[in-house]
Amino acid sequence: MLCQKLQRRKGQEVIRFENVGMRYGMGSEVLKDISFDLEPGSLHFLTGPSGAGKTSLLRLMYLAHRPSRGTISMFNQDVSATERKGLPRLRRRIGVVFQDFRLLDHLTAVENVALPLRIAGGKGKEIDEHVEELLAWVGLKDRMAARPSTLSGGEKQRVAIARAVINRPDLLLADEPTGNVDPEMAERLMYLFVELNKLGTTTVIATHDMSLVRKIGADRMHLHDGHLQMVRAGETPLSPVGEN
Numbered sequence: 500m501l502c503q504k505l506q507r508r509k510g511q512e513v514i515r516f517e518n519v520g521m522r523y524g525m526g527s528e529v530l531k532d533i534s535f536d537l538e539p540g541s542l543h544f545l546t547g548p549s550g551a552g553k554t555s556l557l558r559l560m561y562l563a564h565r566p567s568r569g570t571i572s573m574f575n576q577d578v579s580a581t582e583r584k585g586l587p588r589l590r591r592r593i594g595v596v597f598q599d600f601r602l603l604d605h606l607t608a609v610e611n612v613a614l615p616l617r618i619a620g621g622k623g624k625e626i627d628e629h630v631e632e633l634l635a636w637v638g639l640k641d642r643m644a645a646r647p648s649t650l651s652g653g654e655k656q657r658v659a660i661a662r663a664v665i666n667r668p669d670l671l672l673a674d675e676p677t678g679n680v681d682p683e684m685a686e687r688l689m690y691l692f693v694e695l696n697k698l699g700t701t702t703v704i705a706t707h708d709m710s711l712v713r714k715i716g717a718d719r720m721h722l723h724d725g726h727l728q729m730v731r732a733g734e735t736p737l738s739p740v741g742e743n
């Protein structure tokens with residue numbers, strides 16, 4: 500099954516940036532000349548100091564913001580040439596954990612997590628069982644029927660993570676996904692991402708937690724002042740870029 504999934508993706512380009520710049524409104528560029536491509540099934544941490552541009556880069560990768568220059572292609576498709584109405588189809592292949600969670604408050608935790616499966620056409624009890632199993636695994640067995648407004652920050656974060664991974668997306672983008680939980684839970688959630696990655700999901704995780712980065716030992720995309728360096732596991736970014 501795993502081989503099949505990886506084989507199906509062989510030759511497919513998950514994401515490619517060429518000389519991409521990004522600005523907000525009329526401001527100066529917050530991302531400058533970004534070029535990289537991600538191989539199918541790769542896992543990268545996205546690191547860099549506060550304000551370096553990590554969330555902005557994830558927004559571009561999620562197609563929530565257009566670049567001010569350069570080209571982006573996703574799943575072999577030039578995004579700049581894609582009309583707005585074609586974007587939801589691409590986005591359905593991406594699981595995303597936002598810093599502000601973006602859960603739907605009129606739905607329970609179970610219903611929020613089940614949403615991507617329902618949108619994909621899934622029906623019935625099987626979905627609920629699958630969702631409940633995942634929520635229990637992230638420590639939310641007793642909070643399944645709760646609405647987001649009654650959950651703590653760490654609980655909301657775990658619901659958001661479960662929603663992002665539930666349908667094994669082709670690409671997972673996570674912005675500080677362990678920022679609101681204790682170290683033990685952070686490690687458990689990272690394990691979930693690593694396992695998903697082993698099943699073929701290309702994964703990018705923005706984090707300030709260098710101890711987890713070292714523990715997992717994956718390659719890094721390191722941003723400093725809007726410039727990107729690709730850094731191999733165990734290596735340090737070139738000067739003047741600091742560790743964090």
Ligand SMILES: Nc1ncnc2c1ncn2[C@@H]1O[C@H](COP(=O)(O)OP(=O)(O)OP(=O)(O)O)[C@@H](O)[C@H]1O
Nearest residue numbers: 523524526529547548549550551552553554555556
């Ligand atoms: N909506 C916005 N409008 C204008 N400027 C923005 C907006 N969002 C971010 N910025 C600016 O873009 C730059 C990069 O911000 P971004 O949030 O991408 O950094 P980050 O690396 O994710 O930071 P952090 O680690 O603190 O979350 C910063 O200078 C920030 O002030």
